[in-house]
Amino acid sequence: MPSNQLFIDPLIHAPARFKILSNLYLVDEADFLFLRNQTELSKGNLSSHLAKLEDAEYVLIKKEFVQKISRTTISMSEKGRTAFNQYRENMKKNLDLIL
């Protein structure tokens, strides 16, 4: 990476995780099914990406039962929101450097 380029968070930069985070960035919270429909990822794929994001503390995952049906609610943490904002800014600056 050239020295004048800003850091691009690889955890956010992966297309699948970017899709997940951009959806979560715009909402307060969403469940697993909604995220799967919006991102068009498979169950396994979405689960593994969410696990990585949860390990990095970018998302908060809450499991609960609503009328005897399990529901996994996912929201973006403050840390995730800050990282996503930073990523947006750095991407913009890097693009400006190239163009």
Add this chain to the structure above:
Amino acid sequence: MNVESDLKKTRYNLFKAETKDGLSDLLGGLAFLCLGAVVYSDWIIYIFAIVLISAQAPFLKKKITYPRTGYVKGDFTDKRRATKKFSILLISVLIFLSLFGVVVMLGVAIPAAISENAAMIVGVLFTVIIIAGAVLTGIKRLYAYGGIILILFIYGVSRDYNISEGKDFLRMSLGVYIMIFGSMLVVTGVVLLIRFIIKNPLEKES
């Protein structure tokens, strides 16, 4: 990867996911049917029906939409806020027109230019509002609603009428126009809802 345009696309997709179930059209249509009935029959009791119908929205979302496409919370898009503003504007215009109708019924003199072209003025006004709503919210079917409203009022204008009867000021009662519009919304809502249910079968989360 252009982050801003991707975010814009995501924002639009989120909004589209909210309106594709047809529930807003269906409930909005039923509310307009009741409002039309209020204007047509002067039975204020239908106002309670509007409140009752509006109160069903969260319940139906929970029962029909969330189990199929998932649950989401948050006032997340500019378009969603635009829809709220548009609904308020539309209802305000309807209330204004209803009050105007009351004034006419009371026999207050109206300039001839307005009274002779009232149906066309109201028709164009509604069409402009609906088209503005389509531009603001990005819901394409609103363009079709606008077009149908214009056709409805053109049909109204072409009818024989007696302007001395206050009820025929718009060549038909305003209530009838509102009820026809409401019926149109209900039919669209039902079609969208059936399509939504077929396309998104029930799925239990594992």
